[in-house]
Amino acid sequence: MSQSITLPSPAKLNLFLHIVGKRPDGYHELQTLFQFLDYGDDITFTLTPEHPGIRLREPVDGVPDDDNLIVRAARALTDIAGRPVPGASIHITKRLPMGGGLGGGSSNAATTLVALNHLWQLNLSEDELADIGLKLGADVPVFVRGHAAFGEGIGEILTPANPPEDWFVVLKPDCEINTGKIFSEQGLTRGTPKMKIAPAFEGDASRYRNDCEDVVCELYPEVQKGLKWLSQFGPARLTGTGACIFGRFPTESAARIIWESKPSGIKGFVAKGVNISPLHQKLTELK
Numbered sequence: 001m002s003q004s005i006t007l008p009s010p011a012k013l014n015l016f017l018h019i020v021g022k023r024p025d026g027y028h029e030l031q032t033l034f035q036f037l038d039y040g041d042d043i044t045f046t047l048t049p050e051h052p053g054i055r056l057r058e059p060v061d062g063v064p065d066d067d068n069l070i071v072r073a074a075r076a077l078t079d080i081a082g083r084p085v086p087g088a089s090i091h092i093t094k095r096l097p098m099g100g101g102l103g104g105g106s107s108n109a110a111t112t113l114v115a116l117n118h119l120w121q122l123n124l125s126e127d128e129l130a131d132i133g134l135k136l137g138a139d140v141p142v143f144v145r146g147h148a149a150f151g152e153g154i155g156e157i158l159t160p161a162n163p164p165e166d167w168f169v170v171l172k173p174d175c176e177i178n179t180g181k182i183f184s185e186q187g188l189t190r191g192t193p194k195m196k197i198a199p200a201f202e203g204d205a206s207r208y209r210n211d212c213e214d215v216v217c218e219l220y221p222e223v224q225k226g227l228k229w230l231s232q233f234g235p236a237r238l239t240g241t242g243a244c245i246f247g248r249f250p251t252e253s254a255a256r257i258i259w260e261s262k263p264s265g266i267k268g269f270v271a272k273g274v275n276i277s278p279l280h281q282k283l284t285e286l287k
């Protein structure tokens with residue numbers, strides 16, 4: 001690879017999300033089905049041997065650079081490198097809404113780990129990168145591994161899956177939702193019985209549920225309104241702890257017809273569900 005590389009940092013959907021328990025450390029045990037979207041941010045990494053350290057070319061709105069998951073991921077790799085590494089300048093084209101349940105920050109962290117592992121020639125394995133990623137956020141490992149998967153534990157125990165690669169209308173109701181706040185809500189459904197993960201479940205969208213939906217709809221009426229509208233055309237769900245909601249369609253044209261008729265003012269996009277992450281597709285092309 002050259003000294004500069006631009007890589008995708010895609011969104012994920014939680015096609016379903018069950019909360020099956022709570023761990024002693026307060027984190028919730030989940031069962032979920034992750035699929036990637038062919039839509040997301042792009043990040044350009046340029047090595048700057050003349051300038052040591054990590055620099056973000058522009059801040060992400062409302063996120064101090066030291067808290068930015070891109071910078072935190074790069075620093076975590078620097079710490080583990082065991083030798084001096086060249087500086088890096090990082091430019092992000094941000095498309096994913098924050099607090100959207102699309103895993104934007106986690107995806108940015110994963111793309112950074114994968115990119116700098118290559119550019120700095122650290123040769124860390126996928127397992128090692130996923131372990132570093134888990135310390136940054138529960139959703140980072142699935143983005144590092146790059147295959148649609150059933151997620152268990154807090155999302156780090158991954159079993160590769162192949163749900164249908166349908167088209168989605170993703171809508172972003174006008175609110176940002178803090179993941180920690182939803183997990184701390186008293187009324188959250190926490191006791192869904194654990195099921196045996198089985199491939200048959202991958203295609204059976206009628207069984208998909210998100211246990212955060214009731215609490216989120218109660219706290220954020222704009223999410224409830226969006227779900228009601230989207231449900232007219234088929235099953236619609238919340239992703240993660242929201243705020244984004246999605247409806248599934250068999251073709252792009254079917255999705256676009258609904259997208260064109262959405263209520264004015266609501267943002268979002270149309271995208272295809274993909275089982276190999278666009279990040280990993282691009283890496284394969286570069287090899």
Ligand SMILES: C[C@](O)(CO)[C@H](O)COP(=O)(O)OP(=O)(O)OC[C@H]1O[C@@H](n2ccc(N)nc2=O)[C@H](O)[C@@H]1O
Pocket residue numbers: 014017026027028029030032101103106136137138139140153154155179180181183240241
């Ligand atoms: C809801 C999901 O998006 C589903 O994929 C993820 O589990 C959330 O992952 P994430 O945004 O990376 O979340 P983190 O940054 O790790 O966690 C934010 C906060 O949410 C709570 N949290 C998160 C994940 C989890 N399984 N149980 C929790 O209780 C914890 O209080 C944590 O401090």
Ligand SMILES: Nc1ncnc2c1ncn2[C@@H]1O[C@H](COP(=O)(O)OP(=O)(O)OP(=O)(O)O)[C@@H](O)[C@H]1O
Pocket residue numbers: 060062063067068069070097098099100101102103104105106108139177179240241242243
């Ligand atoms: N590079 C980044 N991009 C977006 N958010 C970031 C980034 N770095 C840190 N953050 C912080 O992470 C928070 C969550 O952002 P993110 O876009 O991951 O939300 P999300 O889609 O709801 O995530 P999840 O589905 O994992 O809960 C933001 O509010 C922000 O404070």
